[in-house]
Amino acid sequence: xxxxxxxxxxxxxxxxxxxxxxxxxxxxxxxxxxxxxxxxxxxxxxxxxxxxxxxxxxxxxxxxxxxxxxxxxxxxxxxxxxxxxxxxxxxxxxxxxxxxxxxxxxxxxxxxxxxxx
Amino acid sequence: xxxxxxxxxxxxxxxxxxxxxxxxxxxxxxxxxxxxxxxxxxxxxxxxxxxxxxxxxxxxxxxxxxxxxxxxxxxxxxxxxxxxxxxxxxxxxxxxxxxxxxxxxxxxxx
Numbered sequence: 001x002x003x004x005x006x007x008x009x010x011x012x013x014x015x016x017x018x019x020x021x022x023x024x025x026x027x028x029x030x031x032x033x034x035x036x037x038x039x040x041x042x043x044x045x046x047x048x049x050x051x052x053x054x055x056x057x058x059x060x061x062x063x064x065x066x067x068x069x070x071x072x073x074x075x076x077x078x079x080x081x082x083x084x085x086x087x088x089x090x091x092x093x094x095x096x097x098x099x100x101x102x103x104x105x106x107x108x109x110x111x112x113x114x115x116x117x
Numbered sequence: 118x119x120x121x122x123x124x125x126x127x128x129x130x131x132x133x134x135x136x137x138x139x140x141x142x143x144x145x146x147x148x149x150x151x152x153x154x155x156x157x158x159x160x161x162x163x164x165x166x167x168x169x170x171x172x173x174x175x176x177x178x179x180x181x182x183x184x185x186x187x188x189x190x191x192x193x194x195x196x197x198x199x200x201x202x203x204x205x206x207x208x209x210x211x212x213x214x215x216x217x218x219x220x221x222x223x224x225x226x227x
Contacts, residue, residue: 032213034214034215042219043205043217043218043219043220044161044205044217046214046215046217049214091160093160093161095215105151105163105166106151106163106207106209106215107163108153108160108161108162108163109160110159110160111159111160
């Protein structure tokens with residue numbers, strides 16, 4: 001399977017600070033990058049979709065000015081949680097997708113656990 | 118509203134038995150179907166994907182797709198305690214954005 005890395009794996013920060021999460025697809029070029037958030041005992045919640053070089057498309061209810069997504073290349077995407085608050089504490093997972101529509105394969109990074117104090 | 122439905126479980130099976138996980142979806146235009154396994158505190162890992170009607174086998178896992186009835190299932194043969202996890206069904210349709218079910222918790226007891 002494809003190798004995806006996320007950094008950092010754990011973040012503890014004070015309320016009001018910004019946190020940057022990096023996602024890299026190490027052995028393939030991702031056509032599309034999805035960012036998910038998962039609260040305890042709940043399913044994955046899609047936050048946004050981005051393609052390399054384009055602005056991200058955010059899901060309803062996700063503040064684009066708070067969750068900044070940069071898809072700099074086909075192998076790197078970043079999610080910045082700006083002015084984080086305790087309610088932003090969650091498990092953030094990137095998901096690079098390989099392939100063309102109808103033949104995609106979606107992989108997941110190992111996730112970043114964010115705790116905002 | 119595109120929906121993917123899974124029974125939350127838990128589904129409990131004895132070691133060595135066949136575990137059957139089911140998933141139904143609402144979007145008839147769906148093209149790609151995925152099964153993921155997620156251990157507690159970890160991110161999902163891909164088990165299988167299937168695009169065409171019928172069965173697809175990979176080791177102890179068999180995915181079954183029936184587009185007419187809009188369901189996809191995952192069979193796990195010779196279940197092991199290490200198979201205990203939450204299994205997520207994901208469907209990609211015309212929007213090319215995956216929709217996930219809430220997952221089915223599987224418990225394989227010795």
